[in-house]
Amino acid sequence: MKQITTLVIVAAIGLSISGAMTFSAAGGDDESSPIYGVKIPSRYRDWRLISVAHEEGSLNDLRAILGNDIAIKAYREGKLPFPDGTIIARLAWDYHPLEESAKAFGRAQSFVAGPPKNGVQFMVKDSTKYASTGGWGFAQFDDGKPANEAVHNTCFSCHETAKSRDLVFNRYAP
Amino acid sequence: MKQITTLVIVAAIGLSISGAMTFSAAGGDDESSPIYGVKIPSRYRDWRLISVAHEEGSLNDLRAILGNDIAIKAYREGKLPFPDGTIIARLAWDYHPLEESAKAFGRAQSFVAGPPKNGVQFMVKDSTKYASTGGWGFAQFDDGKPANEAVHNTCFSCHETAKSRDLVFNRYAP
Numbered sequence: 551m552k553q554i555t556t557l558v559i560v561a562a563i564g565l566s567i568s569g570a571m572t573f574s575a576a577g578g579d580d581e582s583s584p585i586y587g588v589k590i591p592s593r594y595r596d597w598r599l600i601s602v603a604h605e606e607g608s609l610n611d612l613r614a615i616l617g618n619d620i621a622i623k624a625y626r627e628g629k630l631p632f633p634d635g636t637i638i639a640r641l642a643w644d645y646h647p648l649e650e651s652a653k654a655f656g657r658a659q660s661f662v663a664g665p666p667k668n669g670v671q672f673m674v675k676d677s678t679k680y681a682s683t684g685g686w687g688f689a690q691f692d693d694g695k696p697a698n699e700a701v702h703n704t705c706f707s708c709h710e711t712a713k714s715r716d717l718v719f720n721r722y723a724p
Numbered sequence: 725m726k727q728i729t730t731l732v733i734v735a736a737i738g739l740s741i742s743g744a745m746t747f748s749a750a751g752g753d754d755e756s757s758p759i760y761g762v763k764i765p766s767r768y769r770d771w772r773l774i775s776v777a778h779e780e781g782s783l784n785d786l787r788a789i790l791g792n793d794i795a796i797k798a799y800r801e802g803k804l805p806f807p808d809g810t811i812i813a814r815l816a817w818d819y820h821p822l823e824e825s826a827k828a829f830g831r832a833q834s835f836v837a838g839p840p841k842n843g844v845q846f847m848v849k850d851s852t853k854y855a856s857t858g859g860w861g862f863a864q865f866d867d868g869k870p871a872n873e874a875v876h877n878t879c880f881s882c883h884e885t886a887k888s889r890d891l892v893f894n895r896y897a898p
Contacts, residue, residue: 604835
């Protein structure tokens with residue numbers, strides 16, 4: 551039960567990352583994540599949209615899944631497994647009622663992204679470097695700083711539940 | 725009451741559009757929207773992310789707000805009103821429980837984008853052409869076809885509730 555709980559918490563947290571390549575960090579921070587040695591990919595906020603998601607419960611956020619050009623191309627072509635060089639980013643923000651809508655309805659109807667929340671996560675595909683974790687490296691950054699090793703130890707086991715989709719939870723939203 | 729209900733339904737539907745420019749339509753469909761004469765902007769699915777949202781109730785969707793380069797620049801610089809040429813797109817998909825997560829929790833925890841839903845909407849800024857509607861033209865397309873005139877008659881009055889933000893509901897999610 552403990553194992554599945556851990557799995558599920560991480561599933562809920564969503565996608566993660568790590569990096570074979572050396573990335574220049576956004577915001578001048580170039581610390582890399584434990585285990586996988588991933589840095590924050592340069593200009594990831596400009597990447598194209600893969601999909602959107604919402605986590606209920608204590609996570610209580612709205613999230614966007616973005617992909618670099620290799621990721622977007624593979625998704626659109628329905629290519630599995632994802633090719634080396636694929637990077638997928640998961641951003642998240644507080645689940646925030648839209649003021650105008652709440653006022654008009656007398657209750658929350660529309661929810662929008664509030665301040666950033668639950669870190670930023672990345673998955674990096676390098677089938678050689680990350681052969682022991684399904685070809686994926688994982689990373690989470692909280693306020694630009696890599697999360698600790700315990701957090702990164704949970705990524706792979708959770709993502710394995712999406713084995714039929716090359717460990718990636720999110721499908722492409724057309 | 726009827727008026728506020730209409731307002732709110734449209735607020736819930738979110739952003740809308742129309743167009744001063746002549747756009748080549750995605751998918752070979754070049755019909756334009758009533759009132760505002762907007763066509764579907766070419767390659768809008770490649771635009772960068774402004775924010776994400778969720779509508780509860782009968783709309784029950786997850787949405788992404790994308791912007792063309794002019795929109796993204798204005799948002800990042802905090803520029804109001806938005807300059808002419810700004811186009812904002814609102815995409816939406818069914819609010820869909822993530823299978824792996826639901827199985828592990830025994831209830832829905834993670835929601836992801838399902839099939840497209842509630843149309844695609846656009847707002848186009850042209851302060852001359854759309855002077856009588858706050859400088860914005862609006863449009864909604866359902867399965868690539870423009871929605872009817874009645875739908876388009878509701879856009880402006882609803883978006884006026886966000887007058888302090890130049891009629892745009894969504895803020896930029898960093």
